[in-house]
Amino acid sequence: RAYDPRFLFTWPNHRIAVMGGEQLAGTLDIIKRESARKRGEAVDEKQLEMMKMMIKMQIDKESDAYFATARIWDDGIIDPRQTRDVLGIALSAAGNRAVEPTTSFGVFRH
Incomplete structure (x- = not known):
């Protein structure tokens, strides 16, 4: 308020949200990939897709009127x-x- x-x-x-679920999931995807690259680790695509799906669902639910x-x-x-x-x-x-x-x-x- x-x-x-x-x-x-x-x-x-x-x-009511700063950004949509899709945008937040994409931003966190970039951060996770960059973090894994800096540590020299492989990215678990399945886990990343699951994280993106969960974030999108949560933000879509929590930004509802x-x-x-x-x-x-x-x-x-x-x-x-x-x-x-x-x-x-x-x-x-x-x-x-x-x-x-x-x-x-x-x-x-x-």
């Missing part, structure tokens, strides 16, 4: 057709709360 929002709603098709909302990382999944209504209610609720003064300073630039 970067920037401390008052509300954070998502749609059912959203993903329902996985995220089940952990209360947001305020819930809304039907995209109800976005205007939910946004209106959220803005009305946010407008009724006092604005809190900042307790820290922003970034100073020269």
Whole structure:
């Protein structure tokens, strides 16, 4: 919840991840191969493929909207057709709360 929002709603098709499962599996494949090369070891292709498959499955599962909302990382999944209504209610609720003064300073630039 970067920037401390008052509300954070998502749609059912959203993903929450820095990168997709395929990209992460490919990145780790490169790292494992380079590590094995530096140690002078052979790469076990079968084990590497299994690792890639497991990582892809895990990331695809854990970046799902329902996985995220089940952990209360947001305020819930809304039907995209109800976005205007939910946004209106959220803005009305946010407008009724006092604005809190900042307790820290922003970034100073020269």
